Amino acid sequence: MPTILIVEDEDTVREVVSEGLESEGYEVLLADNGLDGLRQAREEDPDLILLDLMLPEMDGLSVCRTLRRNSDVPIIMLTARGAEMDKIVGLETGADDYVVKPFSLGELLARIRSLLRRTSNNTQQNQMQLTDSNISLDLSSRRVSKDNEEVHLTQKEFDLLAELMRNKGAVLSRDLLLEKVWGYNYIGNTHTVDVHIRWLREKIELDPSNPVRIVTVRGVGYRFQA
Numbered sequence: 675m676p677t678i679l680i681v682e683d684e685d686t687v688r689e690v691v692s693e694g695l696e697s698e699g700y701e702v703l704l705a706d707n708g709l710d711g712l713r714q715a716r717e718e719d720p721d722l723i724l725l726d727l728m729l730p731e732m733d734g735l736s737v738c739r740t741l742r743r744n745s746d747v748p749i750i751m752l753t754a755r756g757a758e759m760d761k762i763v764g765l766e767t768g769a770d771d772y773v774v775k776p777f778s779l780g781e782l783l784a785r786i787r788s789l790l791r792r793t794s795n796n797t798q799q800n801q802m803q804l805t806d807s808n809i810s811l812d813l814s815s816r817r818v819s820k821d822n823e824e825v826h827l828t829q830k831e832f833d834l835l836a837e838l839m840r841n842k843g844a845v846l847s848r849d850l851l852l853e854k855v856w857g858y859n860y861i862g863n864t865h866t867v868d869v870h871i872r873w874l875r876e877k878i879e880l881d882p883s884n885p886v887r888i889v890t891v892r893g894v895g896y897r898f899q900a
Contacts (some may be wrong), residue, residue, distance in 0.1 A: 676721035676790055677701040680862065681737065683729050683753060689737055692712030694779045695786075708732025722790060724782075725769070727753035737766050742768035749799045752777075788844070804839040809878060809887070809900055811836055820878055830855060831874050834867075838888060838898035847895040871896060 678695055682688040683706050692702045692837045703718055705711035708729040715737075717721060723741075726736040738749055749768065755774040762877075765772060771785055804811040816832055818825045827835065833855045838846065848864035856866065871890075875882040889897050 675699045675701060677703060677718065678786070679703040679705065679711065679717075679718065679720040679723045679724060681705045681708065681729065681734070682726045684705060684726070685750070686724075690779065691782065694783065698783060706730075708734065708737045712737050712740060715745070715747065720747065722748045722750070722786060723795075724752055724786075725752050727839065738769055739769045748793050750782075750785060756853055785854050804836060806839060806842060806898075809839075811839055818878075825877050827874070827877065829884045830870055831877070834870050835874055835878070835898075838896065842900070845891045845894050851895065867896075886894055 677702050680688055680691055680695075680702060685706075688704060688706065692704060695702050703714055703720060705714050709731040711723070712727065712732060714720070723772065725734045725737060729737070731894055734751060735752070738751070741747065741749070746769050750771045750773060751769040752773055752775065764794060769816075770789055773785060774835070790894070804813065808821045812818075813836060816837065818827055837851060837854050847858065848867045849869045852864055869887060872882070875885050875888055879885045879887055889898055889899055
């Protein structure tokens, strides 16, 4: 189950929300001030943060603003202040949703489920797109483009490029590529990989004779690099 960080200085609210989340199966982290909340958000990498607006040590808006510099973790603001301007400021600072106290636990849980579901869908969609510099690969439509122009690949060429791009920067052996792309039951040798790499380079490299994207690591295999 997802992990949720509650950053709330009111003991009663923190305990009630924590118990409610745990009863639903969520893992819960607790912080009673902004600085500790920011620290835990960075160190524990929660799936969602419930963030009070008025906090000691560091207020919720400052915590949210700081996190948004390098994190897109879903954030729901919790606050007793319900003025329209407070909501606008919170959302423009980077919060994904806004709940005004007093709130029902049922409403909060519904908002959490909705936000986590939306985030999960976005993540799955992003995982279907592999992009690096001028090369883009769409796993759902099985299309590849180079400099915004479609590149026509065979099935094996596409699968080979996808495997290399998924593991960008890592050296993949010929045996591993043979297993991943052609399968366990393929009857053949690793020369097949070399042949398809050559064909692939002819389609995506600026100079196939001097490849800079799909690089040979002598005696081991191949590496896709930016």
